[in-house]
Amino acid sequence: MTATPLLEVRGINKSFGPVQVLRDVDFAIYPGEVTALVGDNGAGKSTLVKCIGGIHPIDSGEYHFEGTPVSVHSPRDASGLGVEIVYQDLALCDNLDIVQNMFLGRERRNGLVLDEVTMEQLATETLAGLSVRTVKSVRQLVASLSGGQRQTVAIAKAVLWNSKVVILDEPTAALGVAQTAQVLELVRRLADTGHAVVLISHNMNDVFAVSDRIAALYLGRMAAQVKASDVTYAQIVELITAGRSGDLGLTPAVADITNGAQS
Amino acid sequence: MTVVTSAAQPPVEAGEERASLPAYARNYVARVRGGDIGALPAVLGLIVLCVGFGIAKPVFFSAINFANLFTQGAQVTAIAMGLIFVLLLGEIDLSAGFASGVCAAVLAVLVTNQHQPWYVAVLAALVTGAVIGTLIGLLVAKVGIPSFVVTLAGFLAFQGLLLVLVKNGTNIAVTDPVIKAIDFDGLVPPVVGWVLLVVAVVGFAGVQLMRRRKRAARGLAAEPLSVIALRVGALAVIAGAAVYVLNLERSRNAIVNSVRGVPLVVLILGVIAVALTFVLSRTAYGRHIYAVGGNREAARRAGINVDRIRISVFVIGSTMAAIGGVIAASRANSVDPNTGGSTVLLYAVGAAVIGGTSLFGGKGRVLDAVLGGALMAVIENGMGLMGVSSGIKYLFTGGVLLIAAGVDALSRRRAAATGLR
Ligand SMILES: Nc1ncnc2c1ncn2[C@@H]1O[C@H](COP(=O)(O)OP(=O)(O)OP(=O)(O)O)[C@@H](O)[C@H]1O
Ligand SMILES: [Mg+2]
Numbered sequence: 001m002t003a004t005p006l007l008e009v010r011g012i013n014k015s016f017g018p019v020q021v022l023r024d025v026d027f028a029i030y031p032g033e034v035t036a037l038v039g040d041n042g043a044g045k046s047t048l049v050k051c052i053g054g055i056h057p058i059d060s061g062e063y064h065f066e067g068t069p070v071s072v073h074s075p076r077d078a079s080g081l082g083v084e085i086v087y088q089d090l091a092l093c094d095n096l097d098i099v100q101n102m103f104l105g106r107e108r109r110n111g112l113v114l115d116e117v118t119m120e121q122l123a124t125e126t127l128a129g130l131s132v133r134t135v136k137s138v139r140q141l142v143a144s145l146s147g148g149q150r151q152t153v154a155i156a157k158a159v160l161w162n163s164k165v166v167i168l169d170e171p172t173a174a175l176g177v178a179q180t181a182q183v184l185e186l187v188r189r190l191a192d193t194g195h196a197v198v199l200i201s202h203n204m205n206d207v208f209a210v211s212d213r214i215a216a217l218y219l220g221r222m223a224a225q226v227k228a229s230d231v232t233y234a235q236i237v238e239l240i241t242a243g244r245s246g247d248l249g250l251t252p253a254v255a256d257i258t259n260g261a262q263s
Numbered sequence: 264m265t266v267v268t269s270a271a272q273p274p275v276e277a278g279e280e281r282a283s284l285p286a287y288a289r290n291y292v293a294r295v296r297g298g299d300i301g302a303l304p305a306v307l308g309l310i311v312l313c314v315g316f317g318i319a320k321p322v323f324f325s326a327i328n329f330a331n332l333f334t335q336g337a338q339v340t341a342i343a344m345g346l347i348f349v350l351l352l353g354e355i356d357l358s359a360g361f362a363s364g365v366c367a368a369v370l371a372v373l374v375t376n377q378h379q380p381w382y383v384a385v386l387a388a389l390v391t392g393a394v395i396g397t398l399i400g401l402l403v404a405k406v407g408i409p410s411f412v413v414t415l416a417g418f419l420a421f422q423g424l425l426l427v428l429v430k431n432g433t434n435i436a437v438t439d440p441v442i443k444a445i446d447f448d449g450l451v452p453p454v455v456g457w458v459l460l461v462v463a464v465v466g467f468a469g470v471q472l473m474r475r476r477k478r479a480a481r482g483l484a485a486e487p488l489s490v491i492a493l494r495v496g497a498l499a500v501i502a503g504a505a506v507y508v509l510n511l512e513r514s515r516n517a518i519v520n521s522v523r524g525v526p527l528v529v530l531i532l533g534v535i536a537v538a539l540t541f542v543l544s545r546t547a548y549g550r551h552i553y554a555v556g557g558n559r560e561a562a563r564r565a566g567i568n569v570d571r572i573r574i575s576v577f578v579i580g581s582t583m584a585a586i587g588g589v590i591a592a593s594r595a596n597s598v599d600p601n602t603g604g605s606t607v608l609l610y611a612v613g614a615a616v617i618g619g620t621s622l623f624g625g626k627g628r629v630l631d632a633v634l635g636g637a638l639m640a641v642i643e644n645g646m647g648l649m650g651v652s653s654g655i656k657y658l659f660t661g662g663v664l665l666i667a668a669g670v671d672a673l674s675r676r677r678a679a680a681t682g683l684r
Contacts, residue, residue: 055564076566091564095557095625096550104554105565107547114545117477124483 004067006031006196007052007083007165012061014044014051021047023220025061029165029196034187036207036228037200038240039217045200046088048217049167053085054078079106082164086154086171088200094143098135099123101142102157126160127152130186148179155186159195166190167198172206184210204233218243223250284489300674302619304667305634309641316645323648326511330526333509334594336640337446337528338363338587338603342611343618343632344532344539345583348576350615351543351556353624354403354410356577358395358417359584359611364603365421366391367588368428371435371598374442381441385589392585393578395421400574410577418608426600434599437592445593449527453510456525460499460506463533468495528590532633535586539579540629552576556624587611606657610639613660617667621675638663 005028014022021044029035039045050056052063054072063070065081072078078085092101099116102123108115123138134149142150151171158166168187172180188210191197201207207214208228215225216239223239226248238245295303316323342359349356356362366388374384395417402413429435437443451459471491479485506525514522543549554562555572563569584603591607592598616622617638618631642663646656 053564074566075564079566087564089560091558091561093554093557093561093625095553100550100554104550104562105567107550109547112546114547114550117481117483120478120483121481 003030003033005029005064006066007081008064009048009052010062010064012048012051013059014047014056015059021220022051025217025220025222026225027052027215027222028225029198030213031164031196032191032194033212034191034197034199034210035213035215035225036211037198037215037217038202038204038207038236040240043217043240044220045217046169049085049169049198049200050087052078052167053083075105079161079163082162083167084158084161084163084165085167086151086158086169088169088173090150090154092142092150092154095141097141098127098138098145098153101153102126102160104157106161122160123156126156130156130159130189147174148176148183151175151179151183152186155183159190163195165196165198167200169200170202171199172201172203180206204236207236208233216240216249218250221250224248284487284493287487287490297678299678300619300670302628302631302634304670305618305631305638308617308663308667309634309638312638312641312645316641316648320645320648323645326508327513327522328644328648329505329508330513332637332640332644333526333529334446335644336636337532338591338594339607339610339614339639340532340632340636341535341587341590342584342607343614343636344536344629345580345587346611346615347539347620347627347629347632348543348552349410349580350620350622351552351624351627352573352576353556353622354573354576355414355612355622356399356410356417356580356584357414357608358399358421359414359580359587360603360608361418361421361425362392362395362581362603363584363588363591363607364425364598364601365395365428365588366585367592367598367602368425368435370442370589370592371437372428374439375435375437381439384439385442388589389582389585392582392588395584396578396581397574399581400577403577404570404573422600422604425602425604429598429600432600434597436597438596442589442593443596444527445531446526446528446590447593447596450522450524451527451530453524456506456510459530460502463502464495464499467498471495528593535583536629536633543629548572548575553625556626606660610643610660611636613664613667614639616671617664619671621671 008026008028010026012022012025012027013020025044025048027037027048037045037048047056051058052072054075054077057073063072070077070081072081093104096104099120103119108118108122120138127135127138130152135145135152142153145153151174155166155168155171158168171183171187175183184206187197187199191210191212199207199211211228213225214228214231214236216223216236218239221243223243231248235245235248239249243250313323322328342363346356346359369391370384370388373379373387374381399410399413399417402408403410426432443449468491471486471494475485475488475491509525509529510523512521512523514520543552551562551567551572554565554567555569559569562572587607588603591602595602614635615627615632616635618628618633618635620627620631639660642660643656646659651659
């Protein structure tokens, strides 16, 4: 490992009632790199990301940011560190417009009054910086946007804040070919500008197209986190479906225990 | 690693559609067609009903009746303004009517039975409202009981509390001159009325022009001057006509006792409406209310303290109900077990909905309560003048409410189809 991780979690456990969703998960994110997080449906990808984002409190485990241990209990803590997440269920307010959504919870103010002019200007600049051309007006209600446009707004919202870590949970799942290409380009550009980017995706072509590292979750355990250039397509698929591939991944014993715990 | 690169793209153009008056008008028509009708039904309803009642009973347009309209509708309008905040979260407050009765009773007991000064009594009534709202809010947000159930219980309990406060049905007279002035005989002197009107219109124009200049200075699309002029002109004409009529002599015996001027309660409600509108549309708190009403989970993830917002809207709702109670006590010169009872709550909810506020949350303005409250007052007043029985009156009011809700539902369906809302 050359670089030190910007954000790292170690030994994360998370249960919802009796269901343990994450078991001893280690996960590291590096600046300037795209880390793909893969795994089958229900493997716990979204849950891991929500733990990192402070949406779900973790049961146990360590959370390190820039090498120092931190505690993250709320979305505010996470955004305070510069961690921004684009959730799978986008979490936009349909009844608000693009600017209002992008600044939600962090409105610019002049004393008591909202500084609409500055917010609109910054929102417009951010969208322009991301080369977004499909949005007609930043004062459009989000309800009137297409799926791809909503995704764009959610990503723009995440990069608006000089964020250091941007996590995208299946950003291309609902998109057409052209829009997927645009979003992937955006993801790559974020990493090239120094962000630490996490991309969750089920599409292996997308994963191999943009990512530097790949982390595979298998039934709530981190099967492996490897450099994209060191593995093949087939190995990743095996990690996703069986938790191991050759000498990569969980040891057979652990994989069996994991399996047994689930069934 | 292959990434598709696209050529340089033009930046987002902010609000290019709003460049000129015709474009602005086209935009508005398109929005209405698309189902974003706003307060249009309430405005059209007001015009139709006023013309109808005016033709059937010319006395409807007399100066004295016009003044009555305002004093009659004041309590319902005040409660409706508070309900807007509750409805914006998709919650409901069924207890607002009797909460306003309880607060009125607190006022009456203090000012009449305990001989306290008026300001102590009014303050106690408002604090009672705030406490009631806090209680409801805590039960809804922290305990997790649906607001419908909590406030239904409140509806019954406050009815009981009101009976206890007025000692099982005796009515408590409220004769304090200051409290009576609020919605009984308090008038703004005609000259002061005109001055306030000018201040309001100039202030409104000033705010709009300043916003326009600030946007233009930063290179953002600004509204055309003609649109602003139209809006300011409309306010000046409508408010000016109202002040003119209210400044006409309404006394039958003007030499002995001249009755001219805007009722004080109009000024009070006007100031409150402007303040609440400011809170909703210009502060972060107001923005967060819309956010929680539109998508509670998104608001939570944005770091908004959702529980605090939910509690606060009930506090505002019940405090506005308390103001409604003070107004009712003033207008009737007394408080009895029916203050805030019978149709008050239903009219207030009806006013908000007819004005264009959605029961599903996320959509509504303080202005809706004012327009809806006016519509309710016109119906109540006009039907009274026609001399119809209570039965017919309720049937008619129910019909109007149903039509309003129907228009809302249809426009929402249309809006869903066009993706506007
Ligand atoms: N709030 C919750 N309460 C209870 N169980 C939950 C909750 N959220 C997730 N789970 C469970 O945790 C497991 C992992 O879910 P998660 O959403 O993290 O999967 P995922 O890897 O993101 O899957 P997908 O690819 O389908 O998005 C699932 O079994 C799910 O049912
Ligand atoms: Mg998921």
